Amino acid sequence: MSDGYTEFTVFIQIGLALGAICLAPVVVSRIVAAMRGEHMRPAPAAVADALAPEPLEDARVRSLEYAAIESRGPSRRASAVRSLRRLNHEDSMTTMLVAVLDGSETVRAEAAKGIADLGDPSAVEPLVHAVATRSRRANSARAAILGLGSAALPELQRIERDGDPEMRQTASTLEHALA
Numbered sequence: 001m002s003d004g005y006t007e008f009t010v011f012i013q014i015g016l017a018l019g020a021i022c023l024a025p026v027v028v029s030r031i032v033a034a035m036r037g038e039h040m041r042p043a044p045a046a047v048a049d050a051l052a053p054e055p056l057e058d059a060r061v062r063s064l065e066y067a068a069i070e071s072r073g074p075s076r077r078a079s080a081v082r083s084l085r086r087l088n089h090e091d092s093m094t095t096m097l098v099a100v101l102d103g104s105e106t107v108r109a110e111a112a113k114g115i116a117d118l119g120d121p122s123a124v125e126p127l128v129h130a131v132a133t134r135s136r137r138a139n140s141a142r143a144a145i146l147g148l149g150s151a152a153l154p155e156l157q158r159i160e161r162d163g164d165p166e167m168r169q170t171a172s173t174l175e176h177a178l179a
Helices: 004-037 043-051 056-070 074-087 090-099 105-118 121-132 138-162 165-178
Strands: none
Touching: 056 074, 056 090, 074 090, 074 105, 090 105, 090 121, 105 121, 105 138, 121 138, 121 165, 138 165
16 A cells, blocks of 8 residues: 555656756757857856856746737736836847737737837838738737837838838838828
């Protein structure tokens, strides 16, 4: 006859061992990346940096990005996007681009403001694609481009030169709206 505590302890130990095995490739890749990052860097320093915890602000950004995309309730997604806007972290641009096409108007509006706040012209091309769809969600993408203002102009002009006909037309219309 076995007691539940012993079985539980063995289960936990097996789980920890399997977790360590699963994390081994991640740890090794972080160590290799850290060693490649600096020429002739001593291995112990690279290992220490690779195993260091993520900075608190970055961890908060990752948590908010997850909530902005994966939360079931639109008010929670909107709140997460609003918090990301306040942090103004450049790594959250991809999340803002996803959120600007969210099913909730509130989330889309917050994301459009966030994209404008970040001011990254690299967001223009995916936003132009979204505007070209002419769906009701395209209005938020349009608002994001207009919020970028003159920072969007060089990218809009590039799309006018190099894009397909529909993208060129959309970029031209947006450029005129900014003028």
